[in-house]
Amino acid sequence: MPENVVVVGAGQAGSExxxxxxxxxxxxxxxxxxxxxxxxxxxxxxxKGFLLGKLSREKLYLKPAATYERFNIxxxxxxxxxxxxxxxxxxxxSDGSRLPYDKLVLATGGRARRLTLPGVDVDQLxxxxxxxxxxxxxxLRPHFVPGRKLVLIxxxxxxxxxxxxxxxxxxDVTVVEAAPRLLARVTGPEVSGFLEDVHRSHGVxxxxxxxxxxxAVDASGHRVTGVEVSASGVVERLDAGLVLVGIGMEPNxxxxxxxxxxxxxxxxxxxxxxxxxxxxxxIGDCANQPSAYAGRRIRLESAPNAIEHAKVCAAxxxxxxxxxxxxxxxxxxxYDLKLQMVGLSAGHDRCITRGGTGTAMSAFxxxxxxxxxxxxxxxxxxxxxxxxxxTSGRPVDPERLADSEIPLAQAAL
Amino acid sequence: xxxxxxxEDDGTEHxxxxxxxxxxxxxxxxxLVPGIVAECGGYAxxxxxxxxxxxxxxxxxxxxxxxxxxxxxAAFDVRPTSRLSxxxxxxxxxxxxxxxxxxxxxxx
Ligand SMILES: Cc1cc2nc3c(=O)[nH]c(=O)nc-3n(C[C@H](O)[C@H](O)[C@H](O)COP(=O)(O)OP(=O)(O)OC[C@H]3O[C@@H](n4cnc5c(N)ncnc54)[C@H](O)[C@@H]3O)c2cc1C
Ligand code: FES
Numbered sequence: 089m090p091e092n093v094v095v096v097g098a099g100q101a102g103s104e105x106x107x108x109x110x111x112x113x114x115x116x117x118x119x120x121x122x123x124x125x126x127x128x129x130x131x132x133x134x135x136k137g138f139l140l141g142k143l144s145r146e147k148l149y150l151k152p153a154a155t156y157e158r159f160n161i162x163x164x165x166x167x168x169x170x171x172x173x174x175x176x177x178x179x180x181x182s183d184g185s186r187l188p189y190d191k192l193v194l195a196t197g198g199r200a201r202r203l204t205l206p207g208v209d210v211d212q213l214x215x216x217x218x219x220x221x222x223x224x225x226x227x228l229r230p231h232f233v234p235g236r237k238l239v240l241i242x243x244x245x246x247x248x249x250x251x252x253x254x255x256x257x258x259x260d261v262t263v264v265e266a267a268p269r270l271l272a273r274v275t276g277p278e279v280s281g282f283l284e285d286v287h288r289s290h291g292v293x294x295x296x297x298x299x300x301x302x303x304a305v306d307a308s309g310h311r312v313t314g315v316e317v318s319a320s321g322v323v324e325r326l327d328a329g330l331v332l333v334g335i336g337m338e339p340n341x342x343x344x345x346x347x348x349x350x351x352x353x354x355x356x357x358x359x360x361x362x363x364x365x366x367x368x369x370x371i372g373d374c375a376n377q378p379s380a381y382a383g384r385r386i387r388l389e390s391a392p393n394a395i396e397h398a399k400v401c402a403a404x405x406x407x408x409x410x411x412x413x414x415x416x417x418x419x420x421x422x423y424d425l426k427l428q429m430v431g432l433s434a435g436h437d438r439c440i441t442r443g444g445t446g447t448a449m450s451a452f453x454x455x456x457x458x459x460x461x462x463x464x465x466x467x468x469x470x471x472x473x474x475x476x477x478x479t480s481g482r483p484v485d486p487e488r489l490a491d492s493e494i495p496l497a498q499a500a501l
Numbered sequence: 502x503x504x505x506x507x508x509e510d511d512g513t514e515h516x517x518x519x520x521x522x523x524x525x526x527x528x529x530x531x532x533l534v535p536g537i538v539a540e541c542g543g544y545a546x547x548x549x550x551x552x553x554x555x556x557x558x559x560x561x562x563x564x565x566x567x568x569x570x571x572x573x574x575a576a577f578d579v580r581p582t583s584r585l586s587x588x589x590x591x592x593x594x595x596x597x598x599x600x601x602x603x604x605x606x607x608x609x
Contacts, residue, residue, distance in 0.1 A: 107533055110533060111533045111535050112535075130542040132541075132542060132544075133542075150530065150542075151530055151531050152520075152531060155531050155532070155533070159533055391540060391541070391542065392540040392541075392547070395538060395540055414607075417547075419541060419544075419546040419547070421544075426546065426568075428546060468568075468571040468572050468574075468575065469571055469574050469575075471575060472548070472572070472574045472575030475575065
């Protein structure tokens with residue numbers, strides 16, 4: 089059995105892997121390296137309860153730092169992994185040390201995608217932010233002042249969560265989205281429309297099918313004062329005291345590609361989390377993996393996937409490889425709505441909804457007579473059943489599915 | 502510090518010391534107790550922190566709030582003593598709590 093496992097990236101996936109290995113009896117060395125200074129923490133609350141100020145920093149930590157010490161996991165924070173020397177099987181880190189590995193796991197996650205505009209250096213702008221890390225929240229939180237005009241670029245889940253928090257803190261919010269509707273890549277028009285209405289009722293304004301053409305800055309050159317958006321050829325200037333860019337993330341694949349590993353929308357791994365080098369594995373947001381559920385390769389960005397993929401990787405390292413059969417799922421919180429999404433709706437041929445009141449609804453995405461995905465808003469009992477129906481692939485009766493009076497489970501044939 | 506005993510489906514016991522003001526789920530996480538997945542990190546969104554509270558204890562714990570009550574239905578093999586451990590708070594009153602872990606969190 090190999091002796092030393094070195095993990096790059098002390099995020100949700102890396103932490104889960106290190107602790108799962110110990111839990112399952114791995115007695116060799118485990119080193120967890122991360123460039124952030126906080127012990128591994130949950131990112132989901134960064135755009136929800138933590139941004140709202142309802143949660144303390146310690147509540148975000150997946151485990152207290154003492155746990156790693158107690159279970160003999162060497163946690164090296166504030167340390168950047170520079171290069172992989174595959175021939176010597178060593179990882180070179182920022183303080184110059186070389187860490188020998190028998191198995192190396194890349195759990196490098198991703199970074200916020202940056203806004204690129206000709207002639208604009210976003211690093212010079214003091215009131216323009218992205219949100220991926222705890223220090224991003226620390227930096228932008230002082231700008232969350234009641235009455236301030238916030239222009240949010242990007243109407244995805246994270247963007248909408250920030251919009252909800254910002255309006256609750258009395259900021260004046262405008263969301264600019266390039267697609268003609270919200271969440272266009274991941275959800276159906278019914279859910280997009282529902283959420284747009286909810287946000288509008290809280291005072292959020294939208295510019296849909298609109299792209300950012302330029303930003304206006306003050307005389308110092310460091311403060312954005314406005315965002316120029318272009319929609320159907322018409323350019324409009326939105327006043328801005330604060331700009332947040334929420335246009336997704338890019339997987340951190342540089343370490344892998346520089347080492348000659350295969351990279352294609354993420355680090356390419358097999359169903360056991362192994363890269364093209366069998367001694368190097370990759371998990372979580374940074375990995376492109378075959379999915380039994382989807383029947384193709386996918387790269388997922390979710391906490392449940394980070395946990396599941398870490399468990400697959402641990403099993404491989406322990407010599408008991410087992411592929412995942414999990415159905416992807418994700419959640420979000422906006423105002424007092426609880427959103428739970430299961431499966432991937434891409435490629436569905438029809439959508440059936442139930443509920444559809446102002447405060448709750450469920451949307452089921454079907455291919456033929458099977459539910460392939462569901463978006464459930466504040467109907468958690470539907471989520472429970474939908475998750476089972478998506479996972480089992482049981483056929484359903486569309487008419488019964490559409491009738492809210494009939495319990496969802498009875499829609500199955 | 503309040504003690505909690507987790508009993509795995511195969512009978513393996515884990516006696517841990519929980520921090521005050523944390524959830525039963527977090528106490529399991531801090532001590533690397535297997536059998537709890539906690540995908541959502543403690544926000545009553547996933548039902549993968551499902552436990553069975555020892556019958557002796559079932560009535561002594563505060564009743565579940567609505568968020569827990571509706572999500573518990575999503576758990577695998579729900580019984581009358583089922584709870585979502587992220588919604589059960591550790592206090593001095595829970596010292597000695599015993600919870601049983603289900604055979605699986607997902608049925609898979
Ligand atoms: C604002 C926000 C809200 C979210 N909300 C939800 C939600 O509601 N539900 C949900 O399921 N998911 C949500 N997610 C997604 C979820 O947080 C991620 O899927 C999850 O964190 C992925 O874990 P990971 O370990 O793969 O990557 P990460 O958590 O990104 O961790 C990777 C770590 O590796 C570090 N790293 C990278 N390269 C190096 C290197 N060379 N050397 C050292 N360290 C390195 C990174 O800095 C980072 O700390 C959200 C994400 C964000 C940003
Ligand atoms: S941890 Fe998700 S419901 Fe308890």
